Amino acid sequence: MTDPTTGALTGAAPDPAPEILTERRGAVEWVIFNRPRARNAMTPWMEDRLIEICRAVDAxxxxxALALTGAAGDKPAxxxxxxxxxxxxVSSPEDFAILETRAEAAAMxxxxxxxxxxxxxxxPCIGEGALLASSCDVRIASPSVRFGFPxxxxxxxxxxxKNLARLSALLGTARTREMIFSARLLGAADLAAAGAVRTVVAGEDELTAHGQQVAEELAALAPLTLWATREGLRRLRDHDLPPDIDGDLLRRCYLSADYQEGIAAFxxxxxxxxxxS
Structure with missing residues (x-):
């Protein structure tokens, strides 16, 4: 478990650096999730910071181009x-609404x-990590990747x-259903078969360099063409989603006895x- 005030595992010293790092490499801005002791698990501060970085990039x-990755620590993540x-x-409707709103704002x-x-x-590219990856235009992976929602x-x-729509657009409805119904994490071969990743590199040591290469290739293309395409696809995906289409679903799950049991068991x-119930 992590301490939300220090960003560290309970009982351990805090990570000394900020929870998100940025690094400029040519025309590419890199965002590095930097909580390796917690496998880069997302905090509210990180969500807010990611939004700030996107605004700074816009300006x-x-x-x-923008590239996202995670600090490795003793294992890649x-x-x-x-x-x-x-x-x-999360113990009230207001709590879960805040949780969903912050995560959605980061993805958007x-x-x-x-x-x-x-x-x-x-x-691991799990939960909110998988949603952020699904919100990007291109994904590349190493053989160690494990993607999903157990x-x-x-x-x-x-x-x-909306997140089910994101995943269905990336993986297809049948594979999204199977992933969640089996509580199984997808590996690199699964993601490649679904067309969800552009490349699976041979090893971890090749990943960053290949990520830079892909980002530079995108950076050299017509920016308005890329922007209009990604925005048009997003509108196609979301145009039939009315407001509060899922409030009842979220409340039923997040405010349930099962949810509290799941957290306690974990x-x-x-x-x-x-x-x-």
């Missing part, structure tokens, strides 16, 4: 979901940013309809006992 015409302490705090910032985006994936066997929450490292 800087010298940035031509893109992002192992949301920080559990954030999920643990990536989808709306002026420049093309590349997700550079390795290790929520049906862990905490017992659900995805918003912390206690035991299988959850589902009641359907």
């Amino acid at each position: 800087d015409p010298t940035v031509k 893109f992002m192992a979901g949301a920080d559990l302490s954030c999920l643990q705090s 910032a990536l989808e709306a940013v002026r420049v093309p985006t590349v997700a550079v994936l390795s290790g 929520i049906a066997r862990t905490v017992g929450n659900c995805l918003s309809v 912390l206690e490292k035991r299988p959850p006992v589902w009641s359907g």
Whole structure:
């Protein structure tokens, strides 16, 4: 479990650097999720910071592409979901609304940013990490990537309809359903078969360089063509989604006894006992 005030695993020293780092490499701005001790799990501060970075990119015409990756630590990781302490705090309709709104704002910032985006994936890419990767234009991966939403066997929450639409656009409806119904994480071969990643590199040591190469290739293309295409596809995906299409679904799951049991079981490292209530 992580401490939301320090960004560290409980009982451990905090990571000394900020939770998100940025690094400019030519025309490419890199965003590095930097909580390796927690497998780069997302915090509210990180969500806000990612939105700020996207706004800064929009205001800087010298940035031509944006690349996202995770700090490796002792093992590679893109992002192992949301920080559990954030999920643990959900106990009212207002709490879950805030949780969903912040996560959606971060995903929308990536989808709306002026420049093309590349997700550079390795290790766990789970929950909110998988949603952020799905919000990028291009994904490349190493063989270690594990992508998905094992929520049906862990905490017992659900995805918003908009996030289901994101995943269906990326993976297809049948594969999205199977991924969630099996609570199985997809590997690099699964993602490649679905067309969800452009390239699977041979090893971890090649990933960053290849990510830079792909981002530079995108940066050299007509920016308005890329922007209009990505925005047009987003509008096609979302045009039939009315407001609050899923409020009842989210409330039923996030405010359930099953959700509280799932969180408790996860912390206690035991299988959850589902009641359907």
